[in-house]
Amino acid sequence: MAMEMRARESIGMSEDLTRAIAPYATALHDTFLHSHCSSCFRKLPSQPPCAMSCILCCSVQYCCSDCLSSDREMHSSSGECCFFADHLKKASPSYITEGTSDVRASLRLLYFLEMHGLVSSDSNNRSSRIGGLSTIGIREVLEESGEVAERILKGSMLMSSARKMRTQTSVVFSNGLTVEIMALWAVMINSVEVQISDEWDLGIAVYGPSFSWFNHSCFPNASYRFELAAPNEDYVSDKSEYRAVPASKGVAPDAWHTLQFEEGSTHALGKYGPRVVVRCIKPINKGDEVCITYIDLLQTREARYSDLWSKYKFICSCERCTASPESYVDFILNCDFRNLNSPENAFISRAVEDFDDILQQAISEYSLGDDPKACCAMIESLLSENLMGDLQQVELSRKRHILHPLHHICLRAYMTLASAYRFRALESNTDGFKGENSAVSFKMTKAAVAYSFLLAGATHHLFLSERSFMTSLAHFLLSAGRSMLDFVECVKGERRKNVTQAKFSSASCSASSGTRDSMQYHQFRSTCEEFGKRMLSLSLQCWPFLVQSSPCLEKIKNPIDFSWLGTAIFQSLHLSEVDSANLSCTDGLEILTEEQKGCILNLAICCITFCKYLANICYGPQHYLANHAKDLLEDASVAVVSLKIHASV
Numbered sequence: 340m341a342m343e344m345r346a347r348e349s350i351g352m353s354e355d356l357t358r359a360i361a362p363y364a365t366a367l368h369d370t371f372l373h374s375h376c377s378s379c380f381r382k383l384p385s386q387p388p389c390a391m392s393c394i395l396c397c398s399v400q401y402c403c404s405d406c407l408s409s410d411r412e413m414h415s416s417s418g419e420c421c422f423f424a425d426h427l428k429k430a431s432p433s434y435i436t437e438g439t440s441d442v443r444a445s446l447r448l449l450y451f452l453e454m455h456g457l458v459s460s461d462s463n464n465r466s467s468r469i470g471g472l473s474t475i476g477i478r479e480v481l482e483e484s485g486e487v488a489e490r491i492l493k494g495s496m497l498m499s500s501a502r503k504m505r506t507q508t509s510v511v512f513s514n515g516l517t518v519e520i521m522a523l524w525a526v527m528i529n530s531v532e533v534q535i536s537d538e539w540d541l542g543i544a545v546y547g548p549s550f551s552w553f554n555h556s557c558f559p560n561a562s563y564r565f566e567l568a569a570p571n572e573d574y575v576s577d578k579s580e581y582r583a584v585p586a587s588k589g590v591a592p593d594a595w596h597t598l599q600f601e602e603g604s605t606h607a608l609g610k611y612g613p614r615v616v617v618r619c620i621k622p623i624n625k626g627d628e629v630c631i632t633y634i635d636l637l638q639t640r641e642a643r644y645s646d647l648w649s650k651y652k653f654i655c656s657c658e659r660c661t662a663s664p665e666s667y668v669d670f671i672l673n674c675d676f677r678n679l680n681s682p683e684n685a686f687i688s689r690a691v692e693d694f695d696d697i698l699q700q701a702i703s704e705y706s707l708g709d710d711p712k713a714c715c716a717m718i719e720s721l722l723s724e725n726l727m728g729d730l731q732q733v734e735l736s737r738k739r740h741i742l743h744p745l746h747h748i749c750l751r752a753y754m755t756l757a758s759a760y761r762f763r764a765l766e767s768n769t770d771g772f773k774g775e776n777s778a779v780s781f782k783m784t785k786a787a788v789a790y791s792f793l794l795a796g797a798t799h800h801l802f803l804s805e806r807s808f809m810t811s812l813a814h815f816l817l818s819a820g821r822s823m824l825d826f827v828e829c830v831k832g833e834r835r836k837n838v839t840q841a842k843f844s845s846a847s848c849s850a851s852s853g854t855r856d857s858m859q860y861h862q863f864r865s866t867c868e869e870f871g872k873r874m875l876s877l878s879l880q881c882w883p884f885l886v887q888s889s890p891c892l893e894k895i896k897n898p899i900d901f902s903w904l905g906t907a908i909f910q911s912l913h914l915s916e917v918d919s920a921n922l923s924c925t926d927g928l929e930i931l932t933e934e935q936k937g938c939i940l941n942l943a944i945c946c947i948t949f950c951k952y953l954a955n956i957c958y959g960p961q962h963y964l965a966n967h968a969k970d971l972l973e974d975a976s977v978a979v980v981s982l983k984i985h986a987s988v
């Protein structure tokens with residue numbers, strides 16, 4: 340028996356489908372326990388009044404007395420306080436290294452369900468559920484006895500010892516599994532990471548059926564965002580209708596019972612803590628299933644399969660995973676360059692697996708070893724040796740050139756390189772773009788711009804084929820635009836003068852970016868097309884400069900037009916013959932001209948405006964991504980750049 344959510348009526352894109360749903364249970368990740376409030380997830384005050392902490396365990400902190408008193412009972416009666424004060428010391432170090440938020444969220448979830456009479460020993464017999472939440476797959480996990488099983492068994496033992504002080508006797512389900520095991524697995528497969536800024540996932544939250552019954556799709560038609568409740572805000576005051584309603588394949592009276600509890604109750608359901616809102620990202624017809632995504636969508640079919648199986652123990656049955664022949668995006672993400680236009684002559688290549696290993700090693704070098712320079716060198720050498728460039732030259736050396744710029748290995752490589760170069764630029768910029776390091780800073784910032792724009796351009800190509808990539812595109816456009824603004828600050832020149840020009844030239848694209856109302860799909864398509872054309876024409880002027888003296892970037896003619904691969908999906912975005920000819924004339928690019936500077940600034944504003952437009956659609960105007968884009972655009976239009984820059988730049 341499986342639950343799913345279906346549209347109660349036809350819904351246009353960029354409309355909210357649910358009200359702000361309060362959580363059943365939340366837990367901050369261990370690293371944020373001393374910087375954020377364990378009740379509302381806000382940052383702790385740095386000024387008096389100081390943060391308050393639990394006097395018994397000293398492990399959780401609160402931003403105000405309201406949060407402290409609202410969470411006191413949950414923290415102590417769930418066993419979380421005891422867990423910190425006593426039982427955590429007995430846990431194995433490996434357990435602690437991985438963090439304890441899942442165990443703490445499970446303690447809280449169990450207490451919440453028990454308090455509301457939603458746990459009973461026979462509720463699991465027929466439907467593999469606890470409190471209405473799916474626990475399907477638990478048997479397979481335990482039978483496999485891998486790392487996840489080990490974590491569940493150790494975690495559930497810690498939970499039971501922390502819960503011993505309570506008066507209730509612990510429930511054992513008739514399937515032989517303890518309530519702690521069931522709760523921990525329910526948290527693992529139903530919780531979501533809480534992101535309220537573009538920096539970190541702060542913690543996890545588990546919601547009731549009205550959110551947890553949304554299934555996953557690799558081509559989702561909905562997204563979700565988090566909202567922090569205002570202090571003293573009354574949860575039940577939000578009476579807006581749910582526009583997605585549950586449906587079930589099979590009969591599950593206990594599951595429906597918990598939904599009725601959630602919908603009808605006027606009790607203080609998680610008064611504080613991040614609330615979640617589901618929003619349409621595509622037009623949805625009445626009766627259609629509404630799906631969100633549980634994983635990163637920029638992955639191949641095999642990688643998604645393994646991600647979903649290792650984390651959730653299910654095999655995805657969505658339209659993307661079951662498409663035959665496979666969708667264009669899966670084809671292009673996985674395809675060896677040599678098969679791009681002749682799938683019948685498939686080469687079987689082990690090389691791609693080796694590239695994956697090299698990439699993984701380089702990423703570890705960066706994230707664990709903290710050596711971004713070695714990471715960049717390793718990845719760039721991989722790309723320059725194996726990435727195809729000019730089609731005709733590749734014909735001569737077909738054996739070597741296996742990668743193309745839309746291959747999933749390249750996308751991960753660009754992601755890592757954009758971040759590593761940005762890190763290196765910041766590292767070398769200790770004295771504000773002056774002194775000896777300014778030339779290094781300039782080079783690093785320029786490379787960060789090129790890779791982040793290439794990543795945005797490649798994702799844009801995938802987005803043209805499938806709108807579900809809208810959320811990834813919005814994030815990458817923001818990173819690209821931000822890097823470009825950093826670059827403009829880094830070079831000699833006046834940003835303000837250029838901004839007026841840039842604002843003017845992107846006016847037609849920005850006109851509709853503030854709308855929250857439902858929008859017509861064709862309007863959306865034509866606005867996106869406008870942005871695409873604008874990015875293409877601006878990139879023509881500055882791409883040759885950005886890629887100059889980088890062997891692996893120079894191979895890419897343009898980061899918006901990939902029609903040269905022979906897989907053009909949209910004719911409107913490709914270079915004319917004259918443009919292509921001009922692109923090969925890269926003489927005299929050593930010096931960045933005023934025109935190019937203005938062009939990069941224009942491009943930054945175009946990317947950020949496009950990001951704001953998409954963020955409004957997929958998350959709404961209050962979301963951090965839309966706000967961040969708005970701040971960057973304001974900053975770009977008012978700031979006077981008065982940096983002293985290295986004379987040789």
Ligand SMILES: C[S@@+](CC[C@H](N)C(=O)[O-])C[C@H]1O[C@@H](n2cnc3c(N)ncnc32)[C@H](O)[C@@H]1O
Nearest residue numbers: 341342473551552553554555653654655656657
């Ligand atoms: C958060 S729950 C979603 C609601 C769930 N269908 C239920 O009955 O409660 C996650 C579980 O739903 C199922 N599921 C979600 N998306 C799926 C998909 N695309 N294909 C197959 N099963 C899916 C899996 O069993 C997964 O562990």
